[in-house]
Amino acid sequence: MVLKVFFPSCCSSAESGILIGRWIPEQSSAVILAVVHFPFIPVQVKQYLREVQQVTKVSVSVLGSWNNSKQEKEESLSEFLEDLGTIFSHEPWIQISKEGDSKFWNCSTLQKQPDNHREEEIILVYYDQRKVMLSHLHPPSDTADLGAEDASKLSAIFNTVASSKVLFMTDRYDDGPIKMTHWQSDGIEASIIVELMKQASVPACMLLTFLLSLVSGVCNSRVLKFWPLSFLWSKLSTCEQLGHRLQHLQVISSSKKAQNQTQLMRKANIFVSLLIDVALGILLMSWLYRKNQIGHLADTLIPVADHVAEELQDLLQWLMGAPAGLKMNRALDQVLGRFFLYHIHLWISYIHLMSPFIEMILWYVGLSACLGLTVALCILSDIIALLTFHIYCFYVYGARLYCLKIYGLSSLWRLFRGKKWNVLRQRVDSCSYDLDQLFIGTLLFTILLFLLPTTALYYLVFTLLCLLVVIVQGLIHLLVDLIDSLPLYSIILRFCRSYRLAAGVKFRVLEQQDGKPLRLLMQINPLSYGSVVQTYRLPTYSCYPKDSWTSLCKKLFLGELIYPWKHKGEKQD
Amino acid sequence: MEERRYRSASGAPLALRCRQHSASCRELAVRCPRLQLRSLSAVTSAVWLAAYGLFVLCQNSMVLSAAIFLTLIGLIIYLHFVKIDQESLLVIGSLGIQVTSSYASGKESTTFIEMSQVKDVVINEAIHMQKVIYYLCILLQDPQDPQGVSEVVPLFQWVFVPLGHVSPQKHNLACYCAQEHFCAELTYCSLKQWLQGKALDGLYTVMLFWELKSHGAMGTAELGNFHLFAGPEFPTTSGLLDRSVQKLS
Numbered sequence: 146m147v148l149k150v151f152f153p154s155c156c157s158s159a160e161s162g163i164l165i166g167r168w169i170p171e172q173s174s175a176v177i178l179a180v181v182h183f184p185f186i187p188v189q190v191k192q193y194l195r196e197v198q199q200v201t202k203v204s205v206s207v208l209g210s211w212n213n214s215k216q217e218k219e220e221s222l223s224e225f226l227e228d229l230g231t232i233f234s235h236e237p238w239i240q241i242s243k244e245g246d247s248k249f250w251n252c253s254t255l256q257k258q259p260d261n262h263r264e265e266e267i268i269l270v271y272y273d274q275r276k277v278m279l280s281h282l283h284p285p286s287d288t289a290d291l292g293a294e295d296a297s298k299l300s301a302i303f304n305t306v307a308s309s310k311v312l313f314m315t316d317r318y319d320d321g322p323i324k325m326t327h328w329q330s331d332g333i334e335a336s337i338i339v340e341l342m343k344q345a346s347v348p349a350c351m352l353l354t355f356l357l358s359l360v361s362g363v364c365n366s367r368v369l370k371f372w373p374l375s376f377l378w379s380k381l382s383t384c385e386q387l388g389h390r391l392q393h394l395q396v397i398s399s400s401k402k403a404q405n406q407t408q409l410m411r412k413a414n415i416f417v418s419l420l421i422d423v424a425l426g427i428l429l430m431s432w433l434y435r436k437n438q439i440g441h442l443a444d445t446l447i448p449v450a451d452h453v454a455e456e457l458q459d460l461l462q463w464l465m466g467a468p469a470g471l472k473m474n475r476a477l478d479q480v481l482g483r484f485f486l487y488h489i490h491l492w493i494s495y496i497h498l499m500s501p502f503i504e505m506i507l508w509y510v511g512l513s514a515c516l517g518l519t520v521a522l523c524i525l526s527d528i529i530a531l532l533t534f535h536i537y538c539f540y541v542y543g544a545r546l547y548c549l550k551i552y553g554l555s556s557l558w559r560l561f562r563g564k565k566w567n568v569l570r571q572r573v574d575s576c577s578y579d580l581d582q583l584f585i586g587t588l589l590f591t592i593l594l595f596l597l598p599t600t601a602l603y604y605l606v607f608t609l610l611c612l613l614v615v616i617v618q619g620l621i622h623l624l625v626d627l628i629d630s631l632p633l634y635s636i637i638l639r640f641c642r643s644y645r646l647a648a649g650v651k652f653r654v655l656e657q658q659d660g661k662p663l664r665l666l667m668q669i670n671p672l673s674y675g676s677v678v679q680t681y682r683l684p685t686y687s688c689y690p691k692d693s694w695t696s697l698c699k700k701l702f703l704g705e706l707i708y709p710w711k712h713k714g715e716k717q718d
Numbered sequence: 719m720e721e722r723r724y725r726s727a728s729g730a731p732l733a734l735r736c737r738q739h740s741a742s743c744r745e746l747a748v749r750c751p752r753l754q755l756r757s758l759s760a761v762t763s764a765v766w767l768a769a770y771g772l773f774v775l776c777q778n779s780m781v782l783s784a785a786i787f788l789t790l791i792g793l794i795i796y797l798h799f800v801k802i803d804q805e806s807l808l809v810i811g812s813l814g815i816q817v818t819s820s821y822a823s824g825k826e827s828t829t830f831i832e833m834s835q836v837k838d839v840v841i842n843e844a845i846h847m848q849k850v851i852y853y854l855c856i857l858l859q860d861p862q863d864p865q866g867v868s869e870v871v872p873l874f875q876w877v878f879v880p881l882g883h884v885s886p887q888k889h890n891l892a893c894y895c896a897q898e899h900f901c902a903e904l905t906y907c908s909l910k911q912w913l914q915g916k917a918l919d920g921l922y923t924v925m926l927f928w929e930l931k932s933h934g935a936m937g938t939a940e941l942g943n944f945h946l947f948a949g950p951e952f953p954t955t956s957g958l959l960d961r962s963v964q965k966l967s
Contacts (some may be wrong), residue, residue: 266740
């Protein structure tokens, strides 16, 4: 099998020494992690490697020798390095040597067993140690597969480098017995801001947890759980959104450290999403409260509600006449029309009663926009729902009436044909009716049939109006969902530090020379934006309409009430 | 480094370049014809003439600026997302196979498939409108089922025939490909029949296949006995039943 040597590009200019890393026998590949320089005591090196192995659970060992001769080839050094192969017994012993500034290195192996002396081809793969250490492969594989045969090679290499963090903690300024070269040997990378934030986050998290426990205690108190109030809370989308955000805050402020990459990214995404949300909300608030926008809004609200009511009244008058040239049943028409007109009259009086308090209510409600743009949008959606409540009521009346009519018609149609619905067997059975039953049944059927167009028209008109309102609310909820679930931190990470999210690797063939091993450069292939969003999407509480178009149409035809935007956790009707 | 000239399934001239970097590493690159100045100026003049005609009708100068804007955006999108310059295949023995497509705007999209994931490299045939075309594809191993195939990755997809990634999770391969406007039937064939066939398309695919199979991709140098797979989920048409259908084993 071809021998593959993964060499970190940061060690290309290191002094001569021995190579330490991990040997993966199933794939015949050697992952070199660092170069240990002279002078060293072999016993100390072995002990250090044993300690590292204990901590990282990665079988680190001495793999070979590295000879970087600035001048001509030093014969004595190369012999010395060969002798080292006997001290650190490793099979095969890899010898890499570089002359001067030449790009093309010599790479050979020393095999103890002479029987497999077939000239093995060696591939030298350069990799950027820092990037490989910091990146995460997608889809993530379990760390339990570290030694498994069918694990992918790449994940084994990435895991090796990532788990050997403790090996990279010593730099050249430390006074240890062992001098190494790796990506951090020029000085450990750290950031003051990150350290400060880590220190500050502990008390901040504790404070946040305390506040959250207070808030959730208040929310869960029995006072707010009485029947009318609990029904109200479940219907208002603002409460759902607030609950959702509360959950997010609890996730962030939990004192448990994130176990793995997915959890860490999730926490970071929630944090950035909350931050952006609150920032946009404060921006909205500053716009609303400047130049008395709230007053303008309140002033236009009542005329708009009046206008809507007037339009509805015109519509009803039109329906009571001869709408679109259709001839309605005069009596039923007048009854329904007057009923709905009275309803509108009640609604208008109610609005006018509330009008002096509207501005104050809006002013205080607008303050809650500081909790986030999503909360403000949910409040807007709720206000729309409250203002168009009468349309929803009309739709419910119309639907129930129509539904009753349809059921009556279908049942009497069965009677017309001499059949009956068997509730026990859940099927249609034939049945012999008496003459008076048939007579009354047929009469009722005829009456219902001829009254159908009127009811159907009212039902159609109000369903369309209700659907219009539902569409507007749906769009607002879509926007809220988008802000809730978009993983902004992951997208920014993919944009700025694309090597952190890796879909795979790509190889580039470097300049070759005959007789020298094949040189390849391994680079990280970043994840595409679509996959980033798909992998790290935050779960939301609302689910999109489960009904397909056909079932929706069927429900509309039969007059069943539709609830297109059902929330997770609500009982289905 | 050798270079050969062929014609693609749609008649456009292609250049295939083979390069051997070492005993176990080989690179095969197919270069497409570049964007012609003729076609570019034809499309641009057509769009601008239409815009000028509209302007003469409605006397609104926004139409002209919109046409210029549209042409620019369309050209950028075409160069960046549609027009392929070169497709290359890098085979590194016992590491894997790397497929790169480079677009006219310089964008490169790379996929690396590890050798442990590759089950086999086969040639499939597809019926496109009135003719049969052959294409090279890699069968990926299903991690759960050692006999199964999880994905079929067609190679040089943009250069030869536009195909999407074909995944056997769809119930009926024929139906899925019919969405892509042609129907792919997978049948069993022997290399001899194809070598005897005079179709130029088949020939160059066979040559590519030969390079892959015998120079380090799979480690085997035998030519015969490569088989295409068919199963209960991939029905074959009655017209091709004279060739035997064999399940991939």
